[in-house]
Amino acid sequence: MDNSRTVSTLNDLLNITNDRIKGFSKVEDKVWETSSSLKNDYDQMVRESQTMKSELVELISEKGGEVDDSSTTAGALHRTWIDVKNAFGGENAESTLENVVFGENAAIDAYEEALEDGNLCPQSTAIVSGQLEKLKSSYAKFETLNKSID
Structure with missing residues (x-):
């Protein structure tokens, strides 16, 4: 297996x-007044994201790769769109939760694609599969809450 493709x-x-992680920082304190029961789930997602990041950094280092600790252009554009939308439409729990659901769905798609492309070694596949399950779980929680607000 080519380590450069795995690292990439x-x-x-x-x-x-x-x-x-950056998207979660935009959510903080925006929905807790109307959905305080979600705070624990949100805090867990933030902790899981930090753990996922650490696991990925460790895998990249183990493979002899250089860690690219940036974010994506698409993610930056999405966060800018959220800022613009909030500036003109006001921040509300519904739109905030829609943004969380959108972001989680995009992450799930990226993880599924990574698992399907065949570039990961068995160790990386196991870790990425576990992370995908965490993403799917958080997506389900926030999608259910988002639908209940509609």
Whole structure:
């Protein structure tokens, strides 16, 4: 297996995870007044994101790769769009949760693609699969809450 392809795929997932972490910082304190029961789930997602990031960095280093600790252009554009939308439409729990669901869905798609492309070694596949399950779990929680607000 070519380590450079594995490292490249892992760095892509690291960039997505960084997007997730930055996106969560935009959510903080925006929905807790109307959805305080979600705070624990949100805090868990933030902790999981940090753990996922650490795991990816460790894998990249173990493969002899250089860690690309940036985020994606698409993620930056999405966060800018959120800022513009909030500036003109006001911040509300519904739009904030829609943004979380959108971001989680994009992360799931990226992880599934990474698992399907065949560039990961068995160790990386196991870790990325576990991270994908965490993403799917958080997506389900926030999608259910988002639908209940609609």
